[in-house]
Amino acid sequence: MSASLDPSRLEDAEAAEAADPGGMLRQVASSAAQVREARRAAAEAGLAELAEDGRPRGIVVAGTGSSAVPGDVLAAVCGPGSAVPISTVRGYRLPGWVGAADLVVAVSPSGAAEDTLEVAAEAARRGCRLLVVGDAASPLAELAARSRGVVVPVRPAGPARSSLWALTIPLLLAARTLRLADVPDTVLESTAELLEDVAHRCRPSSEPFVNPAKRLALDLAGDVPLVWGSSAPSAAAAYRMCCQLGENAKYPAVFGEVPETGRNQVAVFDGFFARAGSQAGPADPDDFFRDRVDEPEHGLHLVLMRDVEEHPRVRRRCEASAALARDRGVAVTEIRAEGAHPLERIASLIALADYVTVYLAIALGVDPASEPAVQELEARIA
Incomplete structure (x- = not known):
């Protein structure tokens, strides 16, 4: 059965959880607990043995x-x-x-x-x-x-x-x-706290017009996401989001890194899925209450994952790419990293993206925990 978009599945916690029989939302919400539990498990595992022979x-x-x-x-x-x-x-x-x-x-x-x-x-x-x-x-x-x-x-x-x-x-x-890495316990705890904060903002009981993950999920529905990162941490988060869109929402996405986009991905702004032919013109992605009736059914959606530490040339390329996309009717969403440490920044981006992909699955009537095609593939090659 093909998926169909139903925003009402995201209106309240009861509706969202009913459409999530595998409990993926609860598992995403466990991210902070995972950080703390993994820290304890690693402390008890004897990692010092790895350093006995030096670096x-x-x-x-x-x-x-x-x-x-x-x-x-x-x-x-x-x-x-x-x-x-x-x-x-x-x-x-x-x-x-x-x-x-x-x-x-x-x-x-x-x-x-x-x-x-x-x-x-x-x-x-x-x-x-x-x-x-x-x-x-x-x-x-x-x-x-x-x-x-x-x-x-x-x-x-x-x-x-x-x-x-x-x-x-x-x-x-x-x-x-x-x-090889400067990741003190204080950063691990601040990362866990940041993950808790994202979980609170993206909680199932939060209504779509104030929930950033629900809002982006509904904006992506029907579009082809191009997810770009502007740094090593944000590129890792962008790749993770593309993977999660596939596995959770069963939804295709295209991954890219801003310095490497060059001609190949920017060229698609003029392609079949661009909205340039829309008489309505580019929609304001920040206007949740906009009238979507006149918007094209399908189009590109550029998702820029921005970092606080970007090379000046990368920053200019991000700004130019976003402007170029909007001029051609391509929707643009920028997600900005939070925190100072690279771990905090990458965690903030991944946390929001994980919620987006689960909410998109729910809105489309897809069980985010199931993977029937993957299971069938594994059975065929067993």
């Missing part, structure tokens, strides 16, 4: 699907000034350069993902230091134990995409232990 030559994060995003967050928080390269592997093989001097981090909530398990086994054969973030009673944890690796246990609770912070915080604390 690694490089860090490779292995994961599949949503379990790979923590690697993107780690690289963004450490930034371009990181003393060692940080890369993410989404597949079955380690890069050829990885060896005994490197740290491999295997991320899997269930600890049974075949590709992640295969990468971890290869890392063990090459003599790499191994860190596992996942179920303590899993094949991946057993492999780590046999290889003298470190395991940070994660309590399985819902799909991997709803456990981002439970999977990410151990990586940040491992980097802190190796003196």
Whole structure:
């Protein structure tokens, strides 16, 4: 059955929760608790063992699907000034350069993902230091134990995409232990508090015209989102939003980074989905009460994830791209990061985006927790 937009599903908490049988809203609201619980789990896991042989030559994060995003967050928080390269592997093989001097981090909530398990086994054969973030009673944890690796246990609770912070915080604390990231406990707590604040603003009982996540979800419905980041943290958040639009709302989106948009994505402003042909002209995206009757049924929607730390050229490109889009009738929404530390900023963007994708699913009559096509694919290749 095809999805159909019904804004009334977002009008109150009872309606929203009734359309969310898998409880994805509750799982998104658990982000702050995940930060605090993961901090305690990492403290008890003995991360100091990772530093016994000194700083690694490089860090490779292995994961599949949503379990790979923590690697993107780690690289963004450490930034371009990181003393060692940080890369993410989404597949079955380690890069050829990885060896005994490197740290491999295997991320899997269930600890049974075949590709992640295969990468971890290869890392063990090459003599790499191994860190596992996942179920303590899993094949991946057993492999780590046999290889003298470190395991940070994660309590399985819902799909991997709803456990981002439970999977990410151990990586940040491992980097802190190796003196590669400046993430003090005060920043972890301020990040948790920021996540709580976003959860309050985006709570199901908040009406759509004052709830930023519900409002953006309704504005995106029917459009093709182009989600761009203006920095490493905001680009990681933009990629996460595109993934969440796919998995939660079953909705396509296009990811981009402002410095790299160049001609290819800007060119589509003049394409089939641009609203330039609308006699109504560009709509004001800030006017929630505008009359949508005369607006085209489909169009592009540029979502700019802005950071407080942007290169001057990137800032000018953001402003020029937004103006160019509006001139052509393309809707533009800017989401600005909050906080000072890179972790705070990326968390604020991801938190809002997660709510947007769940609310869009609910408004479209889609169960955000279900993945029938993914399950069918897995059954066909099993």
